[in-house]
Amino acid sequence: MVMDIQFEQVGYTYQPDTPFAFCALKDINxxxxxxxxxxxxxxxxxxxxxxxxxxxALIKPTAGVVKxxxxxxxTDTPNKNLKEVRKEVGIVFQFPEAQLFEExxxxxxxxxxxxxxxxxxxxxxxVRDSLQMVGLxxxxxERSPFELSGGQMRRVAIAGVLAMKPSVLVxxxxxxxxxxxxxxxxxxxxxxxxxxQGITIVLxxxxxxxxxxFADYVIVLEKGQVIKQGLPKQVFTxxxxxxxQQLGVPAATTFAQQLMARGFQFDTIPLTTKELAQExxxxxxxxxxxx
Amino acid sequence: xxxxxxxxxxxFKYQEDAEKYALKNISGSIYPGEWIxxxxxxxxxxxxxxxxxxGxxxxxxxxxxxxxxxxxxxxxxxxxxxxGMVFQNPDNQFVGSTVEDDVAFGLENSGVPREEMVIRVNDxxxxxxxxxxxxxxxxxxSGGQKQRVAIAGVIAISPDVIILDEATSMLDPKGRFEVIDTIKQLKxxxxxxxxxxxxxxxxxxxxxxxxxxxxxxxxxxxxxxEIFSYGEQLVEMGLDLPFPEKLKIxxxxxxxxxxxxxxxxxxxxxxxxxSSLNK
Ligand SMILES: Nc1ncnc2c1ncn2[C@@H]1O[C@H](COP(=O)(O)OP(=O)(O)O)[C@@H](O)[C@H]1O
Ligand SMILES: Nc1ncnc2c1ncn2[C@@H]1O[C@H](COP(=O)(O)OP(=O)(O)O)[C@@H](O)[C@H]1O
Ligand SMILES: [Mg+2]
Ligand SMILES: [Mg+2]
Numbered sequence: 001m002v003m004d005i006q007f008e009q010v011g012y013t014y015q016p017d018t019p020f021a022f023c024a025l026k027d028i029n030x031x032x033x034x035x036x037x038x039x040x041x042x043x044x045x046x047x048x049x050x051x052x053x054x055x056x057a058l059i060k061p062t063a064g065v066v067k068x069x070x071x072x073x074x075t076d077t078p079n080k081n082l083k084e085v086r087k088e089v090g091i092v093f094q095f096p097e098a099q100l101f102e103e104x105x106x107x108x109x110x111x112x113x114x115x116x117x118x119x120x121x122x123x124x125x126x127v128r129d130s131l132q133m134v135g136l137x138x139x140x141x142e143r144s145p146f147e148l149s150g151g152q153m154r155r156v157a158i159a160g161v162l163a164m165k166p167s168v169l170v171x172x173x174x175x176x177x178x179x180x181x182x183x184x185x186x187x188x189x190x191x192x193x194x195x196x197q198g199i200t201i202v203l204x205x206x207x208x209x210x211x212x213x214f215a216d217y218v219i220v221l222e223k224g225q226v227i228k229q230g231l232p233k234q235v236f237t238x239x240x241x242x243x244x245q246q247l248g249v250p251a252a253t254t255f256a257q258q259l260m261a262r263g264f265q266f267d268t269i270p271l272t273t274k275e276l277a278q279e280x281x282x283x284x285x286x287x288x289x290x291x
Numbered sequence: 292x293x294x295x296x297x298x299x300x301x302x303f304k305y306q307e308d309a310e311k312y313a314l315k316n317i318s319g320s321i322y323p324g325e326w327i328x329x330x331x332x333x334x335x336x337x338x339x340x341x342x343x344x345x346g347x348x349x350x351x352x353x354x355x356x357x358x359x360x361x362x363x364x365x366x367x368x369x370x371x372x373x374x375g376m377v378f379q380n381p382d383n384q385f386v387g388s389t390v391e392d393d394v395a396f397g398l399e400n401s402g403v404p405r406e407e408m409v410i411r412v413n414d415x416x417x418x419x420x421x422x423x424x425x426x427x428x429x430x431x432x433s434g435g436q437k438q439r440v441a442i443a444g445v446i447a448i449s450p451d452v453i454i455l456d457e458a459t460s461m462l463d464p465k466g467r468f469e470v471i472d473t474i475k476q477l478k479x480x481x482x483x484x485x486x487x488x489x490x491x492x493x494x495x496x497x498x499x500x501x502x503x504x505x506x507x508x509x510x511x512x513x514x515x516x517e518i519f520s521y522g523e524q525l526v527e528m529g530l531d532l533p534f535p536e537k538l539k540i541x542x543x544x545x546x547x548x549x550x551x552x553x554x555x556x557x558x559x560x561x562x563x564x565x566s567s568l569n570k
Contacts, residue, residue, distance in 0.1 A: 014431070022431075044435030044463045094461070095380050147305075150379070151333035176461040177379050179333050179490045180531035206463040246465040251534045258556065262564045273534075277541035280563060284547060287567050 003069045003088060003167050003200060005032040005055055011063030012050055024050040025224045028064070032168075032217075037194055037201045039211040039232075041247060042221030048172070048204045049094065051221065055170050055202060056089035057082050087116060090166030094173050096157030097150060105131070105156050106141040112164045130159040133193070135185065151182045158186075162193075168200040169193065175207070187214065212236065212250040212271035220247070236271055252276040293359065294320035295451060295484050296344060301353030303339060313339045314350070315507040323451070326478065326485040328495040330518075331504030332529040337488045340504065341454050344486070345374040358451065372401060375445030377438070379457040385429040385437070390421065393429055394444045401448060415443035418473055435466040442470060446477065452484040453477075459487075459494065471497065492519075492530050503528050520553040535559035 012025040024047045032038050032055070040048050053059045054066050057073045066073040068085050093099070102108035109127045118126060131140060134155035145156050158174070171190065175183040191214055193199045205211060211218055211232060218235045220228040222245070228235055236242065239257065242249050252273045256266060264283065270276035303314040314336050321327055329337045342348040343355050346362045355362040357370050375397075387393030394412045403411065416422045419439040429437060438458060445453055453474070459467045471494060477483045489495055501518045503511040505528070511518060519525065522536055532540075535556055539549040554562060 042463075044466050045433045049433065098380065149334035173461060177457050179529040181526055181529070182333055246468075248464040251537075255534055255538065255556065255559075258560050259563060262560050264564070264567070273537050273541050277538060277545055277547075280538075280542065281545045281547055283567055 003034045004067070005069075005089075005168070006030075006067040007054070007061075007064065008067070009064035010054065010061045010066055012047075012054070012059065013062045014050075016062055023224060025061075026063075028226055030219055030226060030229060032200065032202055034167075034200055035198055036217055037191075037215050038203070038217045038219065039215035040202065040204045040219045040221060041206065041208070041211060043246070046221040047224040048221055050224075052091060052170050052172055052202070052204060055168070056086050056091055058086075058091070083116075087164050088166055089168040089170060090161040090164050091170040092158050092161050092172060092174055094176065095154075096161075097145075097153035100145040100153060100157055100160075103144055104142055105136075105145050108145055108156060109159045109163050112160055116164065126163050126165070127159075130163040131156075133162055134159045134189065151178050154178065155186075166199070168202065170202045172204045173206070174203070175205075175210075190214075206248065208236075208242075208248045208250045209252075209272075212252070220245075232271060233268075237269060239269075292322055295323045295325075295358060296321040297354075297356045298340075298343070299354045299356075301343060301350040301355060303343065303348065303350045307351075312507045314343070317353070317509050319502065319509060319512065321452075321484060321486065323484055324478070324482045325500065326487070326498045327500055327502060328498035328515075329486065329488045329502045329504060330490065330495055330529050332527075335504040335529065336507040337504050338456055339507075341376065341456050341486065341488060344452070344454060345376050346370045347376075372448065373451040374454060375448055375450035375452070376454040376456065377441050377445055377458040379460055385441075388428060389426050390416070390429055390432070390440050391425045393440060394447050397444055397448045411447045411449075412443075415447040416440075418446055418477070419443045420469060435462045438462060439466070439470065442473070449481065450483075452486065455485070455487040455489075457488050457490070459489070459491070467491075467494075490529055490531070492525075492533060495530060522553060 007028045007030045010025060010028040014022045014024055040051065042048055054061060057068065060073055060075055060077055062075055068089065071085055100108050102111060106127055109130055110123055113123060113126050128138060136155055145153055175186050178186060187210055190201055194201050203215065215232055218230065218232050219226055220235065236250060236253060239249050239253060250271050252270050252275065256270050256276055266279050270279050298317050298319045301314060301317045302312055304312055317340065329340065331337050339348065343350055346367045349363065357373055360366050360369060362370050385393055386396050391412055394415055395408055398408045398411060416425060419442050421436065421439050421443060424432065424436065429440060438461065459470050462470060474485055478485055487494060495501055496515045498515060501513055501515060502509055503518065519533060523532065525532055535554045538559065542549050550562060
């Protein structure tokens, strides 16, 4: 099955036909390509989490169509038969650790696959493998998830989603609250899953460095609408625009601009520390040759 | 000046029979109007320490005092009036059915008269720029909005000390800037003492002093300049590297030598500019 996810003129209104009706998404058109690493950015309240919940039909559009692989989801789509979609598209919500509930970590991670009929040795293996992917060894199996630190609880919750073996992994600010090393490890882990197993990643983040380092496509939301989308290079070129939008700019790009203000000239504007170092190296070597 | 918070050799285990101390022999003082950033890896004991300061947890040995008052079961309500705490996850801290009610909740408990309550609630919501959401249900707000309401709830009590336990970690850059800006303003206006637990190097840079925690121990106390000059060791302390340090690492990998000492961003720009001229 081709797992492209497509939004066509999608709108979503919370509590429609009531005085509290609130239009959280309007006229969204976008495609999340199978095998891509797509970043979704935008201010708090811009509709990112609402959009994510459309990716596995947890909520259905109140206008337009969402195509998940070959499934069409509209307002009228009945709630049954959505199990397959939910298995293919795994969502890691914000603060997923809040949803842990079993008395051991093994049971918690097993909950999803068990629901889909996995059992016995296969279940044991998938639980172990998933925990290993998030960097927790077998010694954690029998422990209670509630005596772990926040970061470890987060990993357990992510393992629970990975245990479903989704082909699309949707991450809603997955590193919020982790320390920088934990953040780096977790982002590395998602990237490995993407590279080695071809998992499509949809990442909601406020960290432009993560977008620059990992994503191959960026979607910018503002007040429920897509206001820009494209390759990171395209979206980040207009730093002036990003700054007025208060969305943040990658650290390497900001630093490159400080260098430009001092007199440096770059062929292309660097987005990552590596690119910046390469550009600087070129310049330093060139100026070495001229003397 | 007398300290507003003193920690005297406090130790704590979550289970009496546990091998590991969540906090071990912590001593220190915090002065009125200070901004302290507590840094350290996940699991190093930062949240546990914060909970000691507002009496959510009591140490097994040692003594915590707030305003010269020992933190114990007897004084707990007085302590909670002077120490407000905002947690990382906004979803666990709401009780009211509207934003307004929620902010008022803490005040009802402390017996503030009705008219003053209304003023304080409005004031606090304006400070965090959430007045427009007064009548909304907290559950219907998005994460960052919830966090601003939680901060308003604390501000309304006008505590002497506010503890932010990674409270900005899930805000967007704009929200983070606004919250820090609000906290800075309150600190100026009310001589608020701020304790912020953070992994954000820019947020830590706002502090007067940094407390570095590691495996339950307080291993360093120093100004941001002192602590930031630890360079690559900062990663061990739960902070990110300052950008110039990251750039140095990448440049070294390309065979370009860089100065060993700590450079600020401006320092790094100057060094690179000079190098590009002098080669
Ligand atoms: N259950 C809900 N009922 C009503 N409004 C909601 C609900 N959830 C979110 N909203 C509103 O929809 C908008 C978008 O929210 P959300 O998708 O959570 O944004 P983001 O994830 O970008 O912060 C916000 O203004 C929020 O207040
Ligand atoms: N409720 C609890 N029960 C048992 N152990 C806990 C509990 N909360 C935290 N711990 C343990 O105490 C240590 C310190 O945790 P914490 O103070 O939350 O660290 P930090 O806030 O620095 O991430 C960790 O080893 C953690 O696993
Ligand atoms: Mg969200
Ligand atoms: Mg903590």
